[in-house]
Amino acid sequence: MATPTEPADPWRSRLSTRSRSQRSSAVRDLLRLVDRPEILSLAGGLPAGELFPVERLAGAAVDALEAAGPLGRRALQYGATDGEAEFLDWISARDGRPGTSSLVTTGSQQALDLVARVLIDPGDVVVAERPGYLGALQVFSSAGARVEGIEVDHDGLRTDLLGEALGAGLRPKLVYVVPEFQNPTGVVLAEARRVELLSLAERYGFLVVEDDPYGQLRFRGEVSTALGPRHDHVLRLASSSKVLAPGLRVGWCTGPSVVVQAMVVAKQATDLHTSTWCQRIVLECLSDETFMAAHLDSLRAVYSAREQALREALSGHLDVRPVDGGLFSWVDLGSGVDATAVLTAAIERGVAFVPGEAFDASGASNSCARLSFASLTPEQLVEAARRLVAALESSAP
Numbered sequence: 001m002a003t004p005t006e007p008a009d010p011w012r013s014r015l016s017t018r019s020r021s022q023r024s025s026a027v028r029d030l031l032r033l034v035d036r037p038e039i040l041s042l043a044g045g046l047p048a049g050e051l052f053p054v055e056r057l058a059g060a061a062v063d064a065l066e067a068a069g070p071l072g073r074r075a076l077q078y079g080a081t082d083g084e085a086e087f088l089d090w091i092s093a094r095d096g097r098p099g100t101s102s103l104v105t106t107g108s109q110q111a112l113d114l115v116a117r118v119l120i121d122p123g124d125v126v127v128a129e130r131p132g133y134l135g136a137l138q139v140f141s142s143a144g145a146r147v148e149g150i151e152v153d154h155d156g157l158r159t160d161l162l163g164e165a166l167g168a169g170l171r172p173k174l175v176y177v178v179p180e181f182q183n184p185t186g187v188v189l190a191e192a193r194r195v196e197l198l199s200l201a202e203r204y205g206f207l208v209v210e211d212d213p214y215g216q217l218r219f220r221g222e223v224s225t226a227l228g229p230r231h232d233h234v235l236r237l238a239s240s241s242k243v244l245a246p247g248l249r250v251g252w253c254t255g256p257s258v259v260v261q262a263m264v265v266a267k268q269a270t271d272l273h274t275s276t277w278c279q280r281i282v283l284e285c286l287s288d289e290t291f292m293a294a295h296l297d298s299l300r301a302v303y304s305a306r307e308q309a310l311r312e313a314l315s316g317h318l319d320v321r322p323v324d325g326g327l328f329s330w331v332d333l334g335s336g337v338d339a340t341a342v343l344t345a346a347i348e349r350g351v352a353f354v355p356g357e358a359f360d361a362s363g364a365s366n367s368c369a370r371l372s373f374a375s376l377t378p379e380q381l382v383e384a385a386r387r388l389v390a391a392l393e394s395s396a397p
């Protein structure tokens, strides 16, 4: 942003109205500082890089290059916009139901963008979890949606509050949920609430967008049943980012055919198709059941140990509720505490986290923080916890 002494860049006035209205937030500006090597970051949403299955991916990459198809070197050729046929078969065997279609996307983030493009007109209502995934809130807001946040508690989205809002006249085009190990709170949507959400979707005619990048990272407790394969009102999004590697940029979605076909047309104008080579690498790995079982076991064991290390290191200082999977813990830093102010003190002491206000569509400041335990070792997590407690003590009123 231009300071008073700096003239405004003349290109700014030429940006579209939509781009000009997108502003950097105070939290984002602070988080730009956390890439310094001395900072132990609990802020990133990144999976652990040392767990990427490099050898298996390299083998699959070579296999894909060597496979020829009717169009020649298939992995390096243009492909269909909806995705490689074998990949689409694999997706629909898992998530499909009558009347649905599937689409391979450039990460599940692209599916969020496409769904907003094909469903949202400016002023339409979207319901999202509060707190909720920042990347989705941004997509819906920049499509012109009015984002209504509905509170999340330890059992996920408060479907009772959603029911009340609908009863009072709220008419969303879609309700966006992350039912497994939600970003940012790590909670799972309880089964009774899943049933209630689906029945509200049917009654009020909205689409449920089920975003599930973390479901396979369960390290404790019972597996829940996904929403997509059991109801017509669901568009289910999944991704290889957290189970293989995010740099591949391969995600997919399945849902009502009319919606998915409209997304295919929108995707064609965006990037023609998701990388053919990456789709073939991902498909080879995901369909190798022996490899995936062992790989997921090792991811779960590492994340479980890290989650426990952080929780135990903070116990006695902060009440971190155990999570059963995923990458995130959520903690209340104490009533009346402004988490964004604590972040400034934390960065000075060499630790970072994401303050709760980043996950609230209204941007209201609050006392909560998202702590990612995924990409630091248990020893680093213990040190990060020590620095966080010191920052908190130093910023106490």
Ligand code: PMP
Pocket (backbone or CB within 6 Å): 045, 106, 107, 108, 109, 110, 133, 135, 178, 183, 211, 213, 238, 239, 240, 241, 246, 250, 251
């Ligand atoms: N949804 C959620 C809830 C996420 O946390 C993320 C990434 N952090 C994404 C979608 C995007 O993932 P990707 O595009 O890598 O599949």
